[in-house]
Structure formats: structure tokens, C-alpha cells
Amino acid sequence: MTAYILRRLWQMAPTMLGVILLVFFLFNWVGGDPAYILAGKMSNAEQIANIRTQLGIDQPYYVQLWIFIKQIVTFNFGNSWSTGEAVSSIIGTRLGPSLTVLIPLTIIETLIAIALALAIAFKRGSLTDRSVMIACTVGMSVSILVYIIVGQYFFAYKLGMFPVQGWGNHFAENLFKYSALPILIALAVGVAPNLRLFRTFVLDEVNQDYVRTARAKGVSESRVKWVHVLRNASIPIITHVMSNLPALLIGAFLIERFFSIPGIGREVILAVERSDFPVIKAITVYVAAATMFFNLLTDLLYQAVDPRVQLK
Amino acid sequence: MSTTITNPTVQTVSPGLWALAWRRLRADKVAMIAMAIVAAFLLTLTLSAAGIIAADWEQESGVSYAPPGFIGADTNVAAKVEVEAPPPENPLDPLADIIRELRKQPDADQAIIVNDYGIPDPLAKEMAEIRAELAKSGKAVVADRLTTLPFGADKWGHDIIKKTIKGAETSIVVGLVAAFLATLLGTMFGALAGYFGGKVDDFFNWFYSIFTSIPYLLLILSVAAVLQQKGVTTIILILAFTGWTGPFRLIRAEYMKHKAREYVWAADAIGASHWRKMFVHIFPNVSHVALVQVSILVVGFIKSEVILSFLGFGVPVGVVSWGSMLNEAQNELILGKWWQLVAATAAMAVLVTAFSLFTDALRDALDPKLK
Numbered sequence: 001m002t003a004y005i006l007r008r009l010w011q012m013a014p015t016m017l018g019v020i021l022l023v024f025f026l027f028n029w030v031g032g033d034p035a036y037i038l039a040g041k042m043s044n045a046e047q048i049a050n051i052r053t054q055l056g057i058d059q060p061y062y063v064q065l066w067i068f069i070k071q072i073v074t075f076n077f078g079n080s081w082s083t084g085e086a087v088s089s090i091i092g093t094r095l096g097p098s099l100t101v102l103i104p105l106t107i108i109e110t111l112i113a114i115a116l117a118l119a120i121a122f123k124r125g126s127l128t129d130r131s132v133m134i135a136c137t138v139g140m141s142v143s144i145l146v147y148i149i150v151g152q153y154f155f156a157y158k159l160g161m162f163p164v165q166g167w168g169n170h171f172a173e174n175l176f177k178y179s180a181l182p183i184l185i186a187l188a189v190g191v192a193p194n195l196r197l198f199r200t201f202v203l204d205e206v207n208q209d210y211v212r213t214a215r216a217k218g219v220s221e222s223r224v225k226w227v228h229v230l231r232n233a234s235i236p237i238i239t240h241v242m243s244n245l246p247a248l249l250i251g252a253f254l255i256e257r258f259f260s261i262p263g264i265g266r267e268v269i270l271a272v273e274r275s276d277f278p279v280i281k282a283i284t285v286y287v288a289a290a291t292m293f294f295n296l297l298t299d300l301l302y303q304a305v306d307p308r309v310q311l312k
Numbered sequence: 313m314s315t316t317i318t319n320p321t322v323q324t325v326s327p328g329l330w331a332l333a334w335r336r337l338r339a340d341k342v343a344m345i346a347m348a349i350v351a352a353f354l355l356t357l358t359l360s361a362a363g364i365i366a367a368d369w370e371q372e373s374g375v376s377y378a379p380p381g382f383i384g385a386d387t388n389v390a391a392k393v394e395v396e397a398p399p400p401e402n403p404l405d406p407l408a409d410i411i412r413e414l415r416k417q418p419d420a421d422q423a424i425i426v427n428d429y430g431i432p433d434p435l436a437k438e439m440a441e442i443r444a445e446l447a448k449s450g451k452a453v454v455a456d457r458l459t460t461l462p463f464g465a466d467k468w469g470h471d472i473i474k475k476t477i478k479g480a481e482t483s484i485v486v487g488l489v490a491a492f493l494a495t496l497l498g499t500m501f502g503a504l505a506g507y508f509g510g511k512v513d514d515f516f517n518w519f520y521s522i523f524t525s526i527p528y529l530l531l532i533l534s535v536a537a538v539l540q541q542k543g544v545t546t547i548i549l550i551l552a553f554t555g556w557t558g559p560f561r562l563i564r565a566e567y568m569k570h571k572a573r574e575y576v577w578a579a580d581a582i583g584a585s586h587w588r589k590m591f592v593h594i595f596p597n598v599s600h601v602a603l604v605q606v607s608i609l610v611v612g613f614i615k616s617e618v619i620l621s622f623l624g625f626g627v628p629v630g631v632v633s634w635g636s637m638l639n640e641a642q643n644e645l646i647l648g649k650w651w652q653l654v655a656a657t658a659a660m661a662v663l664v665t666a667f668s669l670f671t672d673a674l675r676d677a678l679d680p681k682l683k
Contacts (some may be wrong), residue, residue, distance in 0.1 A: 018522035023534070031538040141664035143618050145638050146657045153645050247527035254619070268530065269623060272537040284534055288525045 005296070012292050019288040024068055027277050028057070034081070034277055070283075077282040082274040086202070087282045090267060097167060101179045101186075101255065102248055108183070109190045110241050117198035118225050119231075121206060133199075136192040137203030146190050148258045151185040165260040182255045194240075203238045205229045235306050242298040246290040329678070336677040343673030349666035353484065360481045369474035369632070374458045374465035377649045380472075381460045464651035466640060475632055476655045482633035484663070486548055486617045491609035493552035498559025499602050503590050505560070506567025514562070522531050523557050534614065536625040547626050551613050556598060559605040566598040600678040607671040612666055620658065 026198025034055065052058045056067050071077050077087035120129045130183035137253035156164040168174055205211065206229060214228050215221075260266075264283060303309045325672050327335070360366045433439070463472045505516035518531060523531070531554045537548055571594070579593045614634075620626035621635025634656045641653035 014518055015521045015525055018518055019525060022522055022526075026534060026538045045507060137668055138661065138665050141661045141668060142657060143615060143634075143638065144618065145622055145635075146653070149638070149642050149645060149653065157646065247529075250527045250530045250533075253529070268533055272533050272625065275537060275540070277537070280534055280537055284526060284530055287527060287530055290524045292525065 005300070007156075008296050008299070011122060012296075015292060016289060019067075019285060020069060020072065023284050024065055025279055027281055028061070028064055028068075031277065036277070057158050059085050072285055077278045080271075080276050080279050082271075082276045087278050090279060091264070091282060091286065094262055094264045094267045097174065097261050098249055098252065098256070098265065100171070101182055101263065102175050102181070102245075102252060102263060104175070105186050105190070105252075106241065106245070106248065109187055110193060110237070112187070112191050113194035113198050114230070114234075114237065116195050117202050118230065121199045121202035122221075122225060124206070133196070136196050139188075139192045140196075144254060147185055148254060149182065151188070152258055155182075155184075156183055165258070167261055178259070178261070182259045182261065186252065186255055197231070197240060198237055202229060203234045205232045208232070235302065238301055238305060239298050242301065243295055246287050246294055249287060249290075330616065333600070333674075333677040336622045337673060340673050342669055343677075346666040346669040346673065349662065350670055353480065353663050353666075356477055356483050357484050360477050361485075366474040366477040366481075367480045369470055369558070371471075372457065372469035373471050374469040376465070376467055376469050377644070377647070378459055378461050378465035378469060379649075380464040380651050418427075435439065463655055464649070466652050472652055472655045475637065475652075476634075476659050479632045479634045479637050479656060480659055480663070482627055482631055483614050483617055483635070483660070486633070487542060487549070487610045487614035488619075490548045490551035490555065490613045490648050491606045493548065494555035494609055494613075495559045495602050495606045497552060497557035498565050498605070499595075501556065502560045502563030503567050503595070506564040507570075507571050507586070507590050507594070509568070513564075515534070516564070520557055520560055523554070528554060529616075532620065533625070542626065542628040544627060544631065547617060547620060550620075551616060555609055555613065558609065559602060562601050562605065563598060566601055567594060570594045570597055604671065604675045606676060607667070607674055611667050611671065614660070614664060614667075 034057070048057075056064060059067075075088050079086055080090060118133070120132050123129050152164065156162045163178060165178075166176050210232075211224060211228060214224050219228070249264050250264065250268060251265070253269055255261070256263040256266035257269055266281055267279060270276070271283075356365070457469055461471050461473075463476075465471060465518075499520070501516050505513045506573065526534075532550055535553060537552045539550065567590075576589055576593060581591050584593065617626055617633065618635035618638065621633045622639045624639070626635055627633045637652055637656040641650075641656060644650070644652055
């Protein structure tokens, strides 16, 4: 087991290096000279040269790359170009609000999708099954933007059931007051694709021999559904949910932007709008690292759930 | 003893993959309806690109926020629209106090010329004079603006139907071209990796693992941040550059499977070059996978384009797309002008639903094993 984990970590090294190279290539080579962005509109040659020395971009590329790697390892990306806040503190303080929305969202979304998937997959081809599938396809074809715009307008602005936007200082206030509507809207958007996917996972199981055996020995239908099938279908479901977690951090950026939730996703949008390269670079590299780490975690969990899987 | 000899001329030709797929597709009613809808969108797109319809979408043919014809059928709305009750107060508006004060001001002289915010326009007289001057000089022929349009007008009085058609043109072209380019890139990489294997395969797999370890949207936003300039070409390149991983994985697997088949050995025996074996012999046998991939990517890319344009990282100012329409619609909704939102949403939802259903059917028809 330890040997497996060590080898997987070792295999991550070239990919991580590739991510670093890609980000470096994009921001230090394609991105052009950031000194002009930093110096602002009123700048002279001296100022620009000054900034270039400060950032180290007057150095050859291999030195710049080395600086970048050192920044990643020491978690020290310097300060944001637009607000002057330390990049590490930006990431640290924005993670909390993001997770306040994302953790309840992921749990509720997964549970609803699993329950619905089990319910309709057992009636495959019936009217219910087909109409739920059509509703999912139509629901997914409406842009997420529309759900947010209309949801915010209707429930918060028109009916006043929720605050239109904002964020407080207390966890409970944030979770129950400010996150409620964002989570509801994200659920409306997120359940449909998950349901479609989970339904195929369940369908793969319902025709297996063990289901027939269970029924033959007189196990009740609900036990077949919730114990026998769910246990087996949970393997691909866990894989899917786990490996999607880091991407969710970014995926919620629209929700965070509309509801002014000071999370990671909103920070990325702000950074792109302000050409705040250090912030985007740091978030990209760390989210990529988190993705790889979660993939490893998924494989380990996979083995815990499914004893047939042998990690070599 | 009579033996029946099959006549070679009437021997039935076994149908090929495409003929079979077409037969399966035609039997699927939902798929045919979906295909007809997609075809209708493409026809509109062609006509609009050729300048036959919606070429004059920028003409300000209606009054600002002219309502759709079916709710404001009164021909004399011009005056009415202006005295319409002011919109409810926006609690977030930092200028709320000032607006409230301005609204209170009783203004006997300037009567009822009130703009959208319910504030009398202090320059109304001057503007009327300027307009009269302009009309006299005959330079700017201000056409009679209609008070209602079939599906309403936006802030500048553009016809929403024409605007939606023009927006569809941008969004669909971006989706189609980017999907084609991404699949092309994925197919090239996948073919090289799957066919040659070994070191080449390792290299492309490394490349693939880099692109898949960065979440798709983050990668798009990073590239958008770096590329500073906005434009339809830029957004197509961003989407193609980030979207090739899906086709790559599938095409690579297909090439690995096919390179060991007899027909490739036969091609090898007659001295075909690597290039020829890869793209003349093998590619036609895996092209259906590429086609399904294009189809899947189009839907995803249209959605991505809408989000990028909405955020202002997509199409430039002056080009209309469904995303830029939704961006305007966001503020219009608070004023109670819902028609642009509904038009853009409905057009996109119909196309995406039809395209997704068609893609599902296409995949089932081309690859019956998958079912």
C-alpha cells in the first residue's frame, strides 16, 4: 500500500512539472510584458525597467522558471498586482466561503441524484423514466446563467425570500442566510447531469446475476435497491464525485460572482478581469495539484469500497 | 439434382457502416425531429451569414425597450411608454436616495417627459430642438420608430428577433468551428500516439495528463487572461486549444486497436507509408468516433461561449452573441423588460436540446455496441 502511494506520487512529478511549464509558458511567454500593465497609464522607461527588475523578468527564461518553481514550493507568490494583498493570504481566506457553499451542495446534490437514479432506473423505459430523462435534457440545455439570473431576480429580488447577495462574518449566518439560494440554484443546475450519469451506473447493475439471486431468495425489492445495487453502483459514483471536487471549486465561479460570495471562483474572475497574473498562476497550479491528489485519493477509496480491486 | 446458383448480379451488397447508421437513424423519430431543428438553425445561420436575413439588425427600428407586439398592441403607446410607472426601487442602487429625490421634484414646465428611471429629463427641450435641427438638415434621417415590435426591442431599439438570429450566427459558428478544430487536433495527436505507441505515446499521454489535471474552465480563463485581445477567432482558438482531450483519448484507443488488424498489415506489405496507413487506411474506419466527438463538443462549446461572452472575455463589443445578449438581459430584467432574456434563452435551449438528442441518436446509430 505504502509502496503504491509512493509510486503514484512519484508518477505525479512529470505531470506536475508539465503543468508548471504550461502555466509558465502561458503567463511568462504568451502573456507578454506585464511591466506595462503594472506601471499603469502614466509610466516612463525608467519605471518600467524598475518593475522588470523587481519581477525578475529581465532575467533569462530559465532563471524565471526557477523563480516560479521556488514560489510554488514555498507558497510565496508575492503580492497581487492589483490589490497588493499577499497571494497566499488571498487563497487562504477565499477557500472558506467556497467550501461553505460547495460541501453542502455536493452532499445534497449527490444524495438527490442517487435517490432519483435508483428510483427511475428500476423502471427503465417506463413513462416516468422517459419523462425524467427528457426533463433532464431540456433542463441541461438552458444556460446556467439563466438559472442564476432568473433565480436571483425572482426569489431574492421579487419575493424577498433570500438576501440578493452578500456575505457575513458568522459561519451559521453564511450557511443558512447567504448560501441558501446559491445552493438551491446550483442544485437545480447540477442534479440533472449527475442523475443522467448515475442512472447509467445503476442500469449497469440491475441486470447482473446477483440481483436475480437476491430476488430469488426472497429479498424485498427495496433491500435489493438500497443495499445490493446501491453498494455496487456506489463505486463509479464515488469516483465521479471525488474526482470532480477540485473542478467544482472553479465551477462555482458564476454562483460566487452573482451572489458576491468571496470565494476562489470569484477571485479567478476578478484576477482575469484585472490581469492579475500571480493570483491566476497560483490558483491554477494548486488546483491542478489538488486534482492529481484527489485522483489518487479516489483510487485508494475505490479499493476500500470494492475489495475486488487490487492496487498494484 | 438442381443446384441453385446465385446470380452474381443480384447478389446483395452488404450495407456499410454509414448506410446502416443512416437506416437506424431514420427509424428513430426523435432523432429525425431533432435533426430537422438543427438543420433549420443551420439554414438560418447560412442565410444570416450571407446577409439575406437579419443584416440590418443594428438598425434602430423600435423605441427603446419597445415591448413585444403581443402584449402592447396599442398603436399609440409612444406617449404611454414614457409615462409608464417608474420601475421599483433597486435596494442595491447606491444612487437610490438621489433618484428618489429627483422623482419627487414637481416639474410643471417640462410636463411628462420621463425616462426609464422615472426622472424628468432636464435636457428634453434642448434634445427636441437638436432633433428638429437634424431633421431639417436631412442628414440623419430618423425613421419612424415603431412602438412595438414582434418580439420587442432592446435598449437601443434593435429588433430582438433579428438580434437573436445574429447572435445565433456568432454562437453557432464559434461552437462548430471550435469543435471541428478541437477534434482535428485530438485526432492528429490520438493517431500519432495510438499508431506509433512507445515514446510517442508516452509523450502525448504526458501532454494529455497535463491538460486534464487543470479544470477545463480554469484553463479557458487562464488562456483568456493571457490573450488579452477579444475576438471571435480568439475564442475559437481558446476552445479548440483546451477541448482536444476528449477526442484524443477515444481516437488513440481506436488506433491502438486498428493498427494490429490485417488490413493495416496488408497496406504495410504493399509499401504504404506511415502517413498513408494512418489517414488513408485507418482513419475512415474510426471517423465515426470523430464525428460523434464533434457533435458532443459543439454543444459544450456553445455553452462555454455563452458563459465567456457573458463575462466579457468572449466576443468583442459590437458583435452580438447569445452570451452578450444575456449580459444585457441581466440588467433589463430588473426594469421588467424580460423579452431579450426569453428570446436568447429559448433559442439556445431549443438548439442545444435538439443537438443533444441528435448526438445521442447519432452515437447509438454509429456504435450500437455502446447501448
